[in-house]
Amino acid sequence: DAKTTQPPSMDCAEGRAANLPCNHSTISGNEYVYWYRQIHSQGPQYIIHGLKNNETNEMASLIITEDRKSSTLILPHATLRDTAVYYCIVRVGNGGFKTIFGAGTRLFVKA
Amino acid sequence: GAVVSQHPSRVICKSGTSVKIECRSLDFQATTMFWYRQFPKQSLMLMATSNEGSKATYEQGVEKDKFLINHASLTLSTLTVTSAHPEDSSFYICSASTGGANEQFFGPGTRLTVL
Numbered sequence: 001d002a003k004t005t006q007p008p009s010m011d012c013a014e015g016r017a018a019n020l021p022c023n024h025s026t027i028s029g030n031e032y033v034y035w036y037r038q039i040h041s042q043g044p045q046y047i048i049h050g051l052k053n054n055e056t057n058e059m060a061s062l063i064i065t066e067d068r069k070s071s072t073l074i075l076p077h078a079t080l081r082d083t084a085v086y087y088c089i090v091r092v093g094n095g096g097f098k099t100i101f102g103a104g105t106r107l108f109v110k111a
Numbered sequence: 112g113a114v115v116s117q118h119p120s121r122v123i124c125k126s127g128t129s130v131k132i133e134c135r136s137l138d139f140q141a142t143t144m145f146w147y148r149q150f151p152k153q154s155l156m157l158m159a160t161s162n163e164g165s166k167a168t169y170e171q172g173v174e175k176d177k178f179l180i181n182h183a184s185l186t187l188s189t190l191t192v193t194s195a196h197p198e199d200s201s202f203y204i205c206s207a208s209t210g211g212a213n214e215q216f217f218g219p220g221t222r223l224t225v226l
Binding site for chain 1: 115117142143145147154155156157160162202204206208214215216217218219220222
């Protein structure tokens with residue numbers, strides 16, 4: 001699987017948008033971009049995924065650059081409960097393929 | 112969304128004993144399950160991949176005789192830590208997939224402490 005690069009930590013003010021970047025310059029044509037988050041001492045939670053088009057769901061938006069070498073996860077109105085480690089992962093679309101986690105970005109949402 | 116459970120959520124055992132952790136997919140059939148280990152302040156490390164009815168595939172450096180994985184049904188996989196030692200103390204997390212779908216669903220994790 002392609003490797004991803006994320007900043008180790010970020011701060012965000014409560015109520016503001018949190019923009020979490022991810023570089024995946026070696027992504028293959030059949031690999032999707034997935035985002036998960038992990039709140040302390042819990043299992044990872046799926047957030048969103050996409051192939052090449054921008055995606056939006058009730059939790060977040062995913063913006064993928066045209067060359068697919070980077071993406072940004074956007075939490076439109078961050079709350080204190082969004083404080084977590086966010087993992088950007090690239091993987092083929094079939095769920096039977098293993099998911100390799102990098103170091104992720106630790107997001108601190110501050111009041 | 113699909114739900115994956117783990118049991119127990121926490122376990123404390125003595126050094127040298129074996130511990131079994133269960134991972135269940137509650138509302139879907141999981142053809143593939145994955146087991147991860149996470150040490151404090153570190154990321155998840157994939158230990159093995161198991162497909163229902165076949166032997167698990169272990170990642171490099173993971174001892175298959177120490178971490179026994181059984182995936183006997185489409186809703187249950189077990190991880191047995193044999194002859195546990197304090198260095199096996201960790202957070203163990205499973206995930207499950209139907210295989211054809213995009214998503215993998217993660218369990219809540221099991222905190223193992225070996226005294």
